[in-house]
Amino acid sequence: MLFEQNNHHILDKKHKEWEFLHHFTHLGYDLLDLSILEEFKWDRLSPDDLKTMTNRYTWQSNDSLLSLRSDWTDSIVRYRKKYKLQTSKVAYSGPVYPYNQEKMQFGVEIFSESISKQQDSMKELLDYIQTSLNQKLSVAVISHYSLLKKLLTKDDLEDPDIKHLLRERNLDGLIHQLGTEHPVVQLMSQPVPDQLHFAKAKFPDLKESVNEIIEWSAILEKKNIPTVYSDLFSLPAQSYYKGIFLQFYTDQLVEPIVTGGQYSSPTKAFGMAINLTDLTY
């Protein structure tokens, strides 16, 4: 085994983690560390907790359900529901274990409804990934989780078949389920680059959300990301994601390297995380 090479790799990884935390404390973020072992009480599981269970390693110990942390934002949301955090912005680093995977997340959360503060936080994280981690972001996909709530009934939004068809952008299937005149079908029938303007022109209820997408997209275009697309049919993984959601890709990986967005639990907030695997760090 080439220990010299291995030593260098391990030191480099630890150094990058230290550097990330150091960088963001200088930018005024407080550091947060939480246990990788998470405990759930059977009688206090929320619908969002239940939803994550299929994507977690879990085991039972007496009357508790134990799990490994699967996502930092999810852990912070649950922590803030239970305890008061005396800070408006935090940075963190640590491993996460969604089912069948091991990842390292470096991320930031800002507990403020101020859009400009949220956008500043996004820019700081993007600057870090582009300059300090030398990652070239090639594609940004921007969604707004309030859009589908305005186009579909509550029953449709909870229908697993419709959710599956939306997730796969299966237009034929949606026509079959909803009919050709349905706003979702009309919007999805447009070419992808035209969908945002079609939504704004044809559906006045969507105007505010579409304008928010346009505003956030303009910032991303200034960050030297060659391709910025809006995905109007994205469904949130958790119900607390209620506004803008962002995914950033490099040319090397299929999975997004940065994800995050606006959420509301227990107050309005914004969080983004860099998802690193051994391939990238």
Place this chain on the structure above:
Amino acid sequence: MLTIALSKGRQLKDFIDFLKSKELHHLSDALESVSRELVVETDSIRFLLVKGEDVPVYVEEGVADLGITGSDVLYEQKRHINNLMDLPFGYCHFALAAKQPQETYPVVATKYVQFTQDYFDSIMQPVKIIYLKGSVELAATIDMADAIMDIVQTGTTLRENGLEEQVQLNKINARLIANKHAFFSKNNEIQSIINQFKKAGA
């Protein structure tokens, strides 16, 4: 350049006929010249010739931007892909087949475990599913199972093995699928392919 994963065998022949019907001769000619190659390149498209069940894997992993496979394969695998459009070939359907009609079919042999479980759940009947990779008809012929769940095109194979279709289920056809990332990053090229596939035939 776009990379498209295609299923070898019968579906490839159907796809070549489809390309001819759309007057996409530069693509059909390239695919017709294949003998044992697994990669075929034209000036704008690289085709990967793989096993039908592997098409969604190549697409989900981003090795291929697009793929063509049956809706039966997609139902069974639940991959993270965009399921873009119906293609007018590969028509068949799921069917429950047995030697003779029975009130219930407690043991069913199949390659399609997910579909079979969902069907029996939908009719509120318990079922024991025996997973087989091929020659599924044999399981019912030699009474290892009460029935089989399989895809049926003409029904000839069933009849030759002494089985009859008892319940006709979901229709199946070929679908064009896309990698979720490529769908955005190569949207212009993908839309151009979709437009050519939708173009009225010659």
